[in-house]
Amino acid sequence: MDTPDPVRVVTRVGPDRTAVSVDRTVEVTATDGLLRSVKVSSPAGQLPGDLSPDGSSWTASERLEPGTTYTVRSVAERSDGKVKRSSSRFSTVDLTLDQQTYPSVAPLAGETVGVGMPVIVSFDVAVTDKASIEKHLKVTSTPRQKGAWHWMSDYEVHWRPATYWKAGTDVTVDADVNSVPAGRGVYGQESRQVSFHVGDAVISKVNAQTHQMQTFINGTLARTTPITTGKPGFTTRSGVKVIIEKFRTKRMNSETVGIAAGSAEAYDIDDVEYAMRVTYSGEFLHAAPWSVGSQGYANVSHGCTGMSTADAAWIYNISKRGDVVEYTGTDRPMTLDNGYGDWNLPFAAYAEGSALD
Incomplete structure (x- = not known):
């Protein structure tokens, strides 16, 4: 009687497990078996992620933090029902403050503003890969209104509707830039979400x-x-x-x-x-x-x-x-x-x- 091959579990974070880039998406895969659970943890907490429907892989849903050691613990099951538990570690590259850019958002959370108020995202370190950052900026509103981003400089980007805001609009700004490349070795420092209200016109x-x-x-x-x-x-x-x-x-x-x-x-x-x-x-x-x-x-x-x-x-x-x-x-x-x-x-x-x- 043939013995099933042992489950092989691999954590994909790049070639250097001691200096992993913070923009890597962690993926854990299993061959000759199915993943039953994956936990990726650090001193700051657990990295969220999702198992694929077929149990062949787990993918992180958030990016990594700089200068952090992560422990990967997985449980996989062979075709004969036997379980294999695996554990591994990797560490991310450390970043100085000059290598991270922090987004400040206007209006302020909970503020009531006028119909001409633009959304303003300001960065404390220059953004040279504007496309990379802009892909992770989003403005949603109720009622919905068409709008666009416009870069004023390497440090500031605005969003405005096609016409003045409609009075009574509720707006949410998502700056999901944590660990997103901003160009020239700089990464987003933190993600922000701010909601505000448009008052009378x-x-x-x-x-x-x-x-x-x-x-x-x-x-x-x-x-x-x-x-x-x-x-x-x-x-x-x-x-x-x-x-x-x-x-x-x-x-x-x-x-x-x-x-x-x-x-x-x-x-x-x-x-x-x-x-x-x-x-x-x-x-x-x-x-x-x-x-x-x-x-x-x-x-x-x-x-x-x-x-x-x-x-x-x-x-x-x-x-x-x-x-x-x-x-x-x-x-x-x-x-x-x-x-x-x-x-x-x-x-x-x-x-x-x-x-x-």
Whole structure:
């Protein structure tokens, strides 16, 4: 009577079991028998995985951690019912912090934002293999909305819908980049999942020629506000801007926008009220009680949108990060990267900023 061949169990992690790459997918296979169970464990816990329906293999469902020793324990059964237990070890290559890139995600978990808020994933170490990372980035929403990723730099990628978010949308961002190659020997450091909510559609329309701002809430005109924008030499940018951050009071110093102290245009105001930033270069909506006489009639600011204290308080109190402010009436264009400028490209052109075909 023939004796069944002994079960042969193999753990596939690459040629060097002492310096396994963290992006390897661990696979355990059996020949001349069936796998009944596989456990791959480390001091940090157990690596999840799945047995194939036919019992011939087990495949990990997550990637590996750097500088970690894993123990593989398997139970396999021969054709005659006898059981073989196997144990083996392997270790992953250790990575420095310079070889790992951490993803920060905006909006924040649980945040309620405006309809113009892009998804922003920022990395602390440069991503040069953008396609590899982008394949592991996903945005899902209820209701579902078409959108695209656009790489702003090696350190930052944005996602926006084809049109403004629908008010009331719930969004989840999955940055499943842990141990994913990011190029030049760098790997994703950690996976992140962040969910946020899109609130009411608050969209303001600023016309620098008529010196008026109309604010619409969910499509209904809620208020028309007399304003002033940038005077000659300090022209306010036209285009779509998005509120980046809010300050109940904000010190505004002309040196931060390139106006020298002591010059004719210099200013330094400690407590500008109800300030809402819309560009990185220093444009805000804010209370400007010193220019009330010009509001609705003339442009006298250094580029910001000024209004009365009462009007500024009103819009400040209804506004949130991600609300839209659309500017018209000047010949100075808003740019893609000066704040959340994502809406200043047609969607087709924006989608060309993806690293994927």
